[in-house]
Amino acid sequence: MKIYLDNAATTQLDPEVFSAMTPYLLEHYGNASSHHAHGREAKRAIEQARGTIAKLINADPSEIIFTGGGTEADNTALLSAEGRRVITTPLEHHAVLHALNKPHCLSVNSKGEIDLAELELLLSDGVPSFVSIMHANNEIGVVNDIETIGRLCESYGAIFHSDTVQTIGHYHHDLQSLKAHYITCSAHKFHGPKGVGFLYCRKGTNLSQLLHGGSQERKLRAGTENIAGIIGLAKAFEIACRDIDEHKFHIQGLKSRLVAKLEVLPGVTFNSTSATEDSLYTVLSVNFPATGIDLLSLLDQNNISVSGGSACSTGSASHVLQAIKSDRSKDTVRFSFSKFNTIEEIDYTFEILASMYNTVAA
Secondary structure (H helix, E strand, C coil), X not given: CCEECECCCCCCCCHHHHHHHHHHHHCCCCCCCCCCHHHHHHHHHHHHHHHHXXXXXXXXXXXXXXXXXXXXXXXXXXXXXXXXXXXXCCCCCHHXXXXXXXXXXXXXXXXXXXXXXXXXXXXXXXXXXXXXXXXXXXXXXXXXXXXXXXXXXHHCCCEEEECCCCCECCECCCCCXXXXXXXXXXXXXXXXXXXXXXXXXXXXXXXXXXXXXXXXXXXXXXXXXXXXXXXXXXXHHHHHHHCHHXXXXXXXXXXXXXXXXXXXXXXXXECCCCCCCCCCCCEEEEEXXXXXXXXXXXXXXXXXXXXXXXXXXXXXXXXXXXXXXXXXXXXXXXXXXXXXXXXXXXXXXXXXXXXXXXXXXX
């Protein structure tokens, strides 16, 4: 049995999504910029996908720009800050932090929570600002109140960007009520294909072009469109939104089951709010007492795939764990779940961990 519990890094492609993509890999392979039947067919498919996505987030199709994934979407939004003071947090994904030049980082507590009063105080000084705060953290699962943040930004005339890569497809987003100017998406986080995503850019908001060349995406994103990927993105998003309540109930149940089992092991703690129902329900960040055993390797040897934090920072110290001052004497493992995981997989994973503890204790 192979067990995959690293779904915050990437997810298994849904067979229904693969079926939707296949005709656009084998039959409908035209270039959407070509002015012939094959091209027009491809163009229609792209616009249908755009319309599907827009409807699911209550946006206008013209506000959806297809990208090569979440990183590109975040980078493009941040490029549009246009000299404004950028306010962010130290917990953002590197797709945000590495794209910024000396931003103002809000303080966070040991759970990774930000102080909204601090944000409002900054916004009230009248300096034109660009606020970039993620919806939920990919490592420790803390969820930010982006509805309140959006309203604060609107009150003070600030531009608001939220990295929603971990929550698109897992939470409902209504862009008529959410006061965000930009949100981002990557299809492979909810059982779609890798290498495709979208940037939502509210009408009337500036958008600087990151990629130059052709006139694709209304001259906002050059490059031949990944038509099969776009079809897969739209289909995966449609499925995720259709079944969101069912999937959340199932995944939260698996996570709560693992939490209850891990709590009996001596010295185990949980980062941030990840063990509670207030956190990102797909992520559980666990600190294990150092035993001299490489936990990740042990689990890997037993066909269980997890990560030590973010898959993007493998081999380096996690900036997120450092920011919340997590106990560095302990070993951190991130378990992240999907609709394809089972109770049997959770129980087996715990058996392996408990066996390790019994061996060390002996």
